Amino acid sequence: QLPIVLTGVSSGIGARTARILTSRGVPLIGIDRNKPTEFSGTFVQADLSSQAGIDAAAAAVADAAPNGIAGLANIAGVPGTAPWRTVLAINVFGVRGLVRALAPLLGEGTAVVNLASSVAVNWREVKAKCAAFALADDQASALDSVAGDDEVTGESYLFSKQCVRVLTEHLAAELLPQRIRVNSVSPGPVATPILEDFKKDHGRDKVEGAGALLGRFGDPDDIAPVIDFLLRPESGWVNGSDIRVDGGLGAYRGSGLA
Numbered sequence: 001q002l003p004i005v006l007t008g009v010s011s012g013i014g015a016r017t018a019r020i021l022t023s024r025g026v027p028l029i030g031i032d033r034n035k036p037t038e039f040s041g042t043f044v045q046a047d048l049s050s051q052a053g054i055d056a057a058a059a060a061v062a063d064a065a066p067n068g069i070a071g072l073a074n075i076a077g078v079p080g081t082a083p084w085r086t087v088l089a090i091n092v093f094g095v096r097g098l099v100r101a102l103a104p105l106l107g108e109g110t111a112v113v114n115l116a117s118s119v120a121v122n123w124r125e126v127k128a129k130c131a132a133f134a135l136a137d138d139q140a141s142a143l144d145s146v147a148g149d150d151e152v153t154g155e156s157y158l159f160s161k162q163c164v165r166v167l168t169e170h171l172a173a174e175l176l177p178q179r180i181r182v183n184s185v186s187p188g189p190v191a192t193p194i195l196e197d198f199k200k201d202h203g204r205d206k207v208e209g210a211g212a213l214l215g216r217f218g219d220p221d222d223i224a225p226v227i228d229f230l231l232r233p234e235s236g237w238v239n240g241s242d243i244r245v246d247g248g249l250g251a252y253r254g255s256g257l258a
């Protein structure tokens with residue numbers, strides 16, 4: 001059985017996804033900048049916010065999986081409390097870079113899952129901007145090109161996750177001839193270490209208010225099974241899609257009832 005590659009395995013949603021896949025006997029290669037306290041499989045320590053880190057991680061995966069991999073879930077991400085260049089480097093170019101670097105190891109019938117966010121709801125309005133940014137050939141000039149744009153630098157997390165939605169559709173089209181599926185999952189607020197940073201970035205009242213409206217925050221167990229589903233052959237006709245897993249928050253906010 002070929003392994004599945006997961007990023008962000010040392011915390012939250014990535015750690016829970018690893019546990020589910022391990023429980024169904026799937027061999028894993030986990031990538032994270034931090035060492036996990038609990039992980040069964042091959043662990044690769046790498047910082048995915050730079051091309052050098054992505055290249056090192058991809059080389060380690062190729063060594064560990066000479067016969068190829070069965071899937072890839074890009075779960076690692078940082079909140080908007082990090083410097084905006086870091087947010088865009090890991091959340092957008094980390095995803096794009098790893099998919100492209102590992103595509104040669106992904107065979108027919110395999111799947112990629114990217115973590116977006118339910119905050120990325122008005123994505124159509126920024127689709128062109130995201131496409132120009134996320135699909136630019138040169139990462140350094142793409143970052144420089146948005147340096148004066150407050151909408152991007154002031155809301156870097158939101159922009160990064162909107163880019164993930166656009167990138168997911170684009171990569172699904174790019175990899176369609178190779179029969180590699182690419183989908184995204186958009187969680188609402190989930191109780192993991194990143195949530196405290198969301199409170200600092202988006203405002204404590206807003207985040208607590210969302211939790212109160214929904215009755216609770218999400219749990220990694222609400223999200224990980226959906227990632228697992230999208231990695232499995234049973235979801236073979238789901239491609240280029242986003243699955244919102246947010247307890248209804250996005251529907252409520254978009255309904256006019258909010």
Ligand code: NAI
Pocket residue numbers: 007008009010011012013014031032033034046047048049075076077078079090115116117118186187188189190191192193194195
């Ligand atoms: P988390 O903070 O618990 O875990 C993130 C993991 O990514 C950590 O293990 C961290 O070390 C790793 N990571 C961060 N930067 C990295 C880098 N440069 N290189 C390698 N690894 C790196 O967060 P959580 O909640 O598990 O989030 C997982 C994904 O889900 C993220 O992409 C996040 O943006 C997204 N998400 C989370 C939501 C939430 O409320 N928890 C809501 C919407 C989306």
